[in-house]
Amino acid sequence: MTTQLGVPLREYTTLRLGGPAGTFVTATDAGEIVDAVTSAAAPLLVLGGGSNLVIGDDGFDGTVVRIASRGYAVDDDGLLTVEAGEDWDEVVARTVADGYGGLECLSGIPGLVGATPVQNVGAYGVEIADLLHGVDLLDRASGAVRTVPRDGLGLGYRTSTLKNTDAAVVLRVRLRLRSDGLSMPVRYGELARALGVEPGERVPAVAARSVVLELRRGKGMVLDATDNDTWSAGSFFTNPVLSDAVLPGVLDAIAARLGPDVAVPRYPAAAGTTKLSAAWLIERAGFHRGHPGPGGRAALSGKHTLALTNRGSASTEDLLALAREVAGGVRAAFGVDLHPEPVLVNCAL
Numbered sequence: 086m087t088t089q090l091g092v093p094l095r096e097y098t099t100l101r102l103g104g105p106a107g108t109f110v111t112a113t114d115a116g117e118i119v120d121a122v123t124s125a126a127a128p129l130l131v132l133g134g135g136s137n138l139v140i141g142d143d144g145f146d147g148t149v150v151r152i153a154s155r156g157y158a159v160d161d162d163g164l165l166t167v168e169a170g171e172d173w174d175e176v177v178a179r180t181v182a183d184g185y186g187g188l189e190c191l192s193g194i195p196g197l198v199g200a201t202p203v204q205n206v207g208a209y210g211v212e213i214a215d216l217l218h219g220v221d222l223l224d225r226a227s228g229a230v231r232t233v234p235r236d237g238l239g240l241g242y243r244t245s246t247l248k249n250t251d252a253a254v255v256l257r258v259r260l261r262l263r264s265d266g267l268s269m270p271v272r273y274g275e276l277a278r279a280l281g282v283e284p285g286e287r288v289p290a291v292a293a294r295s296v297v298l299e300l301r302r303g304k305g306m307v308l309d310a311t312d313n314d315t316w317s318a319g320s321f322f323t324n325p326v327l328s329d330a331v332l333p334g335v336l337d338a339i340a341a342r343l344g345p346d347v348a349v350p351r352y353p354a355a356a357g358t359t360k361l362s363a364a365w366l367i368e369r370a371g372f373h374r375g376h377p378g379p380g381g382r383a384a385l386s387g388k389h390t391l392a393l394t395n396r397g398s399a400s401t402e403d404l405l406a407l408a409r410e411v412a413g414g415v416r417a418a419f420g421v422d423l424h425p426e427p428v429l430v431n432c433a434l
C-alpha cells in the first residue's frame with residue numbers, strides 16, 4: 086500500500102479533469118483495500134479507472150483509495166472470479182481468447198472490474214447483470230466482508246444500490262461464462278447487421294468482440310490518448326425513461342417542433358415506462374457533433390453527441406457549462422430532463 090498527498094486527480098480520470106486529492110492511497114490487494122477504507126478519515130472516494138467520474142476543479146479534500154488488486158481464475162463450470170482492480174477490457178479479451186463466451190458485447194468499456202456492477206455496465210444489448218453471479222464486498226457500516234448474490238445488488242438501467250453511495254466497496258466479482266465459446270444472443274440491431282445475423286442468433290464470441298470494438302471505435306467509445314473525442318466519461322446522459330403519464334406530452338412537444346410525422350425512437354422499459362434516446366433528443370434540440378461549449382475547451386464529441394469531451398485544456402466547470410447548455414436545450418425543446426450517467430464528485434450540474 087502506498088500513500089501520497091496532493092495527487093492531481095486529472096491524471097486518474099479519462100476526462101483528464103479534477104483537482105488534487107487530500108490523501109491518495111493505492112491498495113494492491115483485497116486486504117489492503119479493506120485496511121485503507123476502514124482506516125481512512127472521511128470523506129472517502131473509491132477510485133477505479135476514473136472513466137465514470139467527473140471530479141470538481143477543487144479536487145477531493147479527503148482520502149482517495151485507488152483500487153489496484155489483481156487476480157483472475159475460472160473454475161471447471163465456467164465461473165470466473167476476478168479481483169476488483171483488474172482492467173475490465175483485458176478481462177473480456179482474456180475470456181474470449183480462452184474460448185469463453187458471455188462478455189464479448191461488453192468489449193472496449195474502459196475502467197476496472199470492481200466498478201462494473203456499480204452502474205450495471207451495458208452495451209450492445211448486454212448488461213453485466215446478465216452474467217453476474219455475485220460479488221464480495223466490504224460493507225462499510227459493519228466493516229464486514231460479505232458475499233452478495235446478483236439479486237441483492239438492485240441492478241437496473243445504469244444503476245445499482247452501490248451507485249452514488251459510500252455504503253460498500255466491491256472487492257471481487259464473479260461472472261458466469263459460456264464454455265462453448267459462443268456469444269450471448271445478439272440482441273442489438275446495429276450489431277446483428279454488422280455481423281450479418283438475425284437478432285437472437287449466437288456467433289463465435291471472438292467475432293462479436295471484434296465487431297463490437299470496431300463499432301465502438303467509430304463512435305469514439307474506445308480510449309485513445311491521441312483522440313480528444315475519447316477524453317470523456319462515455320455517455321454523459323442516461324437515456325430518459327418516461328412514465329406513461331408523461332410520455333404523451335413529450336411526444337406532443339416533439340411533434341410540435343419536428344412535425345407530426347417524425348419517427349421517435351423509443352424502447353419498452355420497466356412496466357408503465359418508455360425509454361427515449363438521449364442522443365436523438367440532443368441532436369433534434371439542435372446540438373451537432375463537435376458542438377463547442379462556452380469557451381470551446383469542452384465540446385460534444387465529433388463522433389457521438391452523447392459524449393462530452395475535454396479538448397485538451399478544459400476545466401470541470403467548462404465541461405459542466407456544456408452539460409448545462411445541452412440539458413437546458415433539451416428541456417426547453419421537449420420538456421425532458423436529462424440526468425448525468427457519471428458520478429459527480431465535489432461538483433454539480
Ligand SMILES: Cc1cc2nc3c(=O)[nH]c(=O)nc-3n(C[C@H](O)[C@H](O)[C@H](O)COP(=O)(O)OP(=O)(O)OC[C@H]3O[C@@H](n4cnc5c(N)ncnc54)[C@H](O)[C@@H]3O)c2cc1C
Nearest residue numbers: 131133134135136137196197199200206207254255318319
Ligand atoms: C470512452 C468511454 C466509453 C464508455 N462506454 C461505456 C459503455 O458502453 N457502457 C457503460 O455502462 N459504461 C461506459 N462507460 C463508463 C465507464 O467506463 C463504466 O461505468 C466503468 O464501469 C467505470 O469503471 P471505473 O473503474 O473507471 O470506475 P470509476 O470511474 O473509477 O468509478 C465510478 C464510480 O464507481 C465507484 N467505484 C469504482 N470502483 C468501485 C469498487 N470497487 N467498489 C465500489 N465502488 C466503486 C466510484 O467510487 C465511482 O462512484 C464509458 C466510459 C468511457 C470513458
